[in-house]
Amino acid sequence: MPELPEVEALRRGLLPLIVGQKIKKAEVKMPKLVSSKGTTRVSSDLKLQEFIQGTLGRTIEGIERRAKNLIFSLNDGGIILVHLKMTGQLVYKGKSGTDKQISVSGGHPIELSENSLPNKHTYVIFNLEHGTLYYNDVRQFGYLLYFTDKKTLESQKHFDGLGAEPLDKGFDFELFYEKLKAKSGILKKVFLDQTVVVGLGNIYADEVCFDAMVKPLRSINSLKKSEIKALYESIVKILPKAVAMGGSSVSNYLLADGSKGNYAREHKVYGRAGQVCLRCGKTLQKTVLGGRTTVFCDNCQK
DNA sequence: CCTAACCCCTGCTTGC
C-alpha cells in the first residue's frame, strides 16, 4: 500500500538506476493500465499507441513526485505519470550478470519465483539501454499515463485539490494549522482525503495519530492547537524516517531493486489490533473509519 | 457545493 514514504523511497531508488537511459521500447500487456484511471477502466487503442510511440526512443531525464504520483520526464518534454495505487511495483533489473534472479540453496541453484521477472502480474515492460524496468500490479488498480508535455498534464487537473507536501521545506506548522482548521469532520478521514497534507494512507495516518497521542476519530474542530502541533511534529518526524528506511513492505511493496522496505517493523499500531500498546500496555482497539480499519490506543491517545 | 457508498481487482485468511 504505497503511501508517500514508499513512493518517495522508490523514486530515490530509481533515480540512479534509470535516469539518463533511453527507452528502447515499451511493451504493454494490459492496455487499460495506460488508457485511463478510476473505476471505469476501458482499454483504448489510441491511448496504447500514444503511450508506445510517445515513449519510444526517448530518454528518461528525471523523476519527480507529487503526493503518491511518480512523474517521469522525457527528453522531448513528454511525461509518464505513474500511480501504484495498492499493489503496483516498479522493479529494475540490470543486464549485468549480478542479477541472475537465481539463489543458491543447499548448493543447488533454485529459481526465486517471486523475484523472477516478468511474472504473471507484469503488465508494462520498459526495455532500456542497460536493463529492464517492470511494472507489476496484482490488482491492476494502478496506472501509467503518457502526456505529450507538462501543459497537457496540468490541463487534465490530476493534482487539483491536493494538499501540502509534507517533505517540502515550505511545510511549516502555520500552513498545516491553517489548512487543517479550514476543514471539518473526522481527523483520520481528512488525513486520508489528501486535501490538507498529501501522502498519508491508512498506515501512516494511524501511526501519526498514535505518535501524537490523538485519537484518529477526533473531530477537527475539537482539536486544540497543541494537539495539532503534536500531529504536525509526528508527520515531519515519521515520514522522513520511513523514507530513509525504505518504506513499509506490508503487502507486496518493493523498492526499485526488488528489495523490501524496513519500516514495517517500526509500526506501533497498524496491524496490531488486540496487541498491547507499546506506550502504556493497554490493549489496542480497532474500529472502521471511512471503510478503513483503524487501530489506536483508547487509553493513551486522547 | 458536500459526504457516504460503491467500485476497480486478485490473493490471502477465515470459517463452516
Next chain:
DNA sequence: TGCAAGCAGGGGTTAG
C-alpha cells in the same frame, strides 16, 4: 478437503 465470504485499501465515480 473445498468453497465462499471477508478483508486488504487508494482514490475515482456516483448517488443523494
